[in-house]
Amino acid sequence: MDPVVVVIIIAAIIVVFAVTCIKVVPQATTYIVERLGAYKTTWDTGFHVKMPVIDRVARKISLKEKVADFAPQAVITKDNVTMQIDTVLFYQIIDPKLFTYGIERPITAIENLSATTLRNIIGELELDQTLTSRDIINSKMREILDEATDPWGIKVNRVELKNIIPPREIQVAMEKQMKAEREKRESILIAEGQKEAAIRVAEGEKESAILRAEAKKEAAIREAEGQAQAILAVQEATAKGLQLIKDVGVDEAVIKMRSLEAFEKAANGQATKIIIPSEIASIAGLATSVKEIAKS
DSSP states (O other): OOHHHHHHHHHHHHHHHHHHHEEEEOTTEEEEEEETTEEEEEEOSEEEEOOTTTEEEEEEEEOSOEEEEOOOEEEEOTTSOEEEEEEEEEEEESOHHHHHHSOSSHHHHHHHHHHHHHHHHHTTSOHHHHHHOHHHHHHHHHHHHHHHTGGGTEEEEEEEEEEEEOOHHHHHHHHHHHHHHHHHHHHHHHHHHHHHHHHHHHHHHHHHHHHHHHHHHHHHHHHHHHHHHHHHHHHHHHHHHHHHHHHHTOOHHHHHHHHHHHHHHHHTSSOSOOOOOHHHHHHHHHHHHHHHHHHO
């Protein structure tokens, strides 16, 4: 064989070996490298070269968060009610070496551990507590599973109860109870509405009565003020008249004669009794005497 061909073949083999020994690890991924069957190192993201023949990539592990959806598990509550509960688990590999060599089939182990943990927790709760304590159950399961999976290089970030399925007869009873509760709330709301309406009507009547009373009070005050102003006007007119009489200097005789004239006009009325002041009586007697003297 031509030596040149041999050299080319050898060079090609060397290139192939070199290419196979060069590895580029992508983001969020690690490679477990073994040398002669034993753990050698863990490759993180980037460019790496391994020894040919004696080194090999034993496992490629993704560091992304993963979701494990487990099948429904039969559990029994403290009050002996059997129900089906299925869980969803969110986990992440934080130690690739422990994940590779810590346990065989780690996801199956997590599923079994999740089922037993769920049975233990639900066994301490009654049916009503189970249906209303999802957050408490989720927290307890996450703590227990996270602690149990530490030797496997797995971190449990979150556990959720996906479905809680009680027996059919329990579902029917719950539906009846919910219907009764809704009807009760409806009756309460109607009663509260009627009560509120009655209160509003009573408040309206009260305000109307207050306004009517205030209006009557205001009218009475206005009427009293009008009467007071009328009396004041009469008094002022009388005072002005007296002042005018005083100013013109009318003597007592003239005043008495005027009074007599006023009395004479009053006597021509329909009154059956007339009270005559003493001064006017004396004047009347004087006038009568004058008239008799004139006749004689």
